[in-house]
Amino acid sequence: MKYFTPERLARLQDHSDERQFLAALDEWERVLQDYWHQLNEIQQRLRVIQPPLPKRLQEFLIFFTTVSLHDARILDMYFGSRSRFRITLHPEFQPESLVVLTYHLDEPPQIQANVLPEQLLSQPISWLYDEVTLEDNKSRCEPLFRHSILLSDGREVGLCFRDVTIERPTPIVPAIAKDHGSP
Amino acid sequence: MSAGAPSAPVPSAPTLPAIYEATRAKDGAVLRGVELTQAEAVTRRKAGGDIVVCGPDTPQNVQLARVIEAAAAGGKPIKYEGPHGPPPLWLPHWQQRTPPPEGHSFHETHVRKARTMP
Numbered sequence: 001m002k003y004f005t006p007e008r009l010a011r012l013q014d015h016s017d018e019r020q021f022l023a024a025l026d027e028w029e030r031v032l033q034d035y036w037h038q039l040n041e042i043q044q045r046l047r048v049i050q051p052p053l054p055k056r057l058q059e060f061l062i063f064f065t066t067v068s069l070h071d072a073r074i075l076d077m078y079f080g081s082r083s084r085f086r087i088t089l090h091p092e093f094q095p096e097s098l099v100v101l102t103y104h105l106d107e108p109p110q111i112q113a114n115v116l117p118e119q120l121l122s123q124p125i126s127w128l129y130d131e132v133t134l135e136d137n138k139s140r141c142e143p144l145f146r147h148s149i150l151l152s153d154g155r156e157v158g159l160c161f162r163d164v165t166i167e168r169p170t171p172i173v174p175a176i177a178k179d180h181g182s183p
Numbered sequence: 184m185s186a187g188a189p190s191a192p193v194p195s196a197p198t199l200p201a202i203y204e205a206t207r208a209k210d211g212a213v214l215r216g217v218e219l220t221q222a223e224a225v226t227r228r229k230a231g232g233d234i235v236v237c238g239p240d241t242p243q244n245v246q247l248a249r250v251i252e253a254a255a256a257g258g259k260p261i262k263y264e265g266p267h268g269p270p271p272l273w274l275p276h277w278q279q280r281t282p283p284p285e286g287h288s289f290h291e292t293h294v295r296k297a298r299t300m301p
Contacts, residue, residue: 012265015249018242025241025275028265029294036268068211070267071278093209120262122280129267 001148001156003035004129010117035131039065042134046143053143060164064132067093072127074151075174079109085159087149089127090174097168103161106144110158115150122152135160200238200247205289205297207233212272213289215297221251228255228284235274235289235297244290245275252277252288271295 008031011024043061046053072091075098079085083105091099128150135144142162149157202224204216213235219227224234228251236248252261260280264287266273274295276287291297 009265012263015245015263021245022241025265025292032266032268066210068267068273070264093207093211119260122262 001129001131001150002133003031003131004150006115006117006120006150009120009128013117013119036065039132042132045134049143054163056165057143057145057163060166061132063166064130067091069099069127070129072099074125074127077157079105085109085161090171094168096170098171100167100169102165102167103147103159104163106160106162110160112156112158114154115156116152116154120152121154124152126152128152198239200236200240200244200290202247202251203235203237203297205233205235205287206300208298210272211268213274213297214300216300221247224251224288225254228252228286228288231282231284231286233286233289235291237291237297239293241290241292244292248277248288248290252279255279255284255288266295272298 008024008028012021012028014024015021039061043065046058046061069089069091072089075088075090077085077087085103085105087101089099089101091097130147130149133146133148135146145161145164147159147161147164149159151157202219202221204219204227206214206216208214213233215235215237219234227234234248234251236244236251238244249261249263256279261277262280264276264278266275271294274289274291274297276289278287279285289297
């Protein structure tokens with residue numbers, strides 16, 4: 001993670017000194033703005049490329065600039081045959097639908113354990129923060145992306161991908177409580 | 184004192200934070216509902232509902248939200264989460280490290296505000 005680093009997350013947990021905490025909160029705001037600015041820049045760069053970005057990749061970028069998967073429960077995450085990597089999430093927003101992300105990876109996923117301090121770990125495993133970046137891909141014409149995802153069990157998952165699809169299926173299992181969710 | 188000299192500014196009374204029921208809109212905004220007492224806020228959090236602490240003083244808001252979340256936790260550990268979207272929609276919050284109860288004790292900051300229910 002370049003923006004939402006474990007160190008910055010840990011600084012937000014320290015409320016022993018009010019001035020230091022407020023400085024950490026201001027730093028978090030600044031980093032968030034930098035990240036969203038970077039995401040908008042990616043979108044602008046990709047608008048002018050030829051051939052145009054496939055619709056599913058455009059949808060992916062729009063999805064991650066308009067919704068947050070923070071605190072979404074991770075129901076499964078696996079690396080399948082060939083280059084396919086799939087994540088199924090039960091989001092806090094619009095909990096009546098799951099989010100299924102299917103990536104076509106350019107290299108095996110990178111899993112880094114124990115990146116979070118003890119006081120930030122939580123169960124069940126949920127999605128904390130994520131960053132989408134554009135990789136340097138001079139050898140090919142199609143863009144290459146990296147999605148870094150921080151999980152609440154202290155693992156960071158790095159996915160370098162060239163294609164991705166997002167589905168929003170209605171779950172039968174897990175059953176969705178009627179009073180759970182947005183108005 | 185000469186006539187017309189500016190009078191000393193009268194210090195305004197400190198504004199205490201107020202607590203409200205909260206719900207989340209699909210765009211991530213926190214919607215402010217009816218005002219709650221602190222005890223009502225704890226009861227709502229124990230039941231898994233969201234609350235939001237509003238006011239101009241960020242440290243006061245953070246502290247009150249923390250007290251409410253800790254009371255709902257009944258001794259279990261809680262954690263603080265920074266906002267995760269562009270201002271002013273998403274709000275920082277306290278929550279249980281291991282739910283239940285689900286939900287959040289949100290708070291306003293100098294740049295992030297709850298949205299009033301339409």
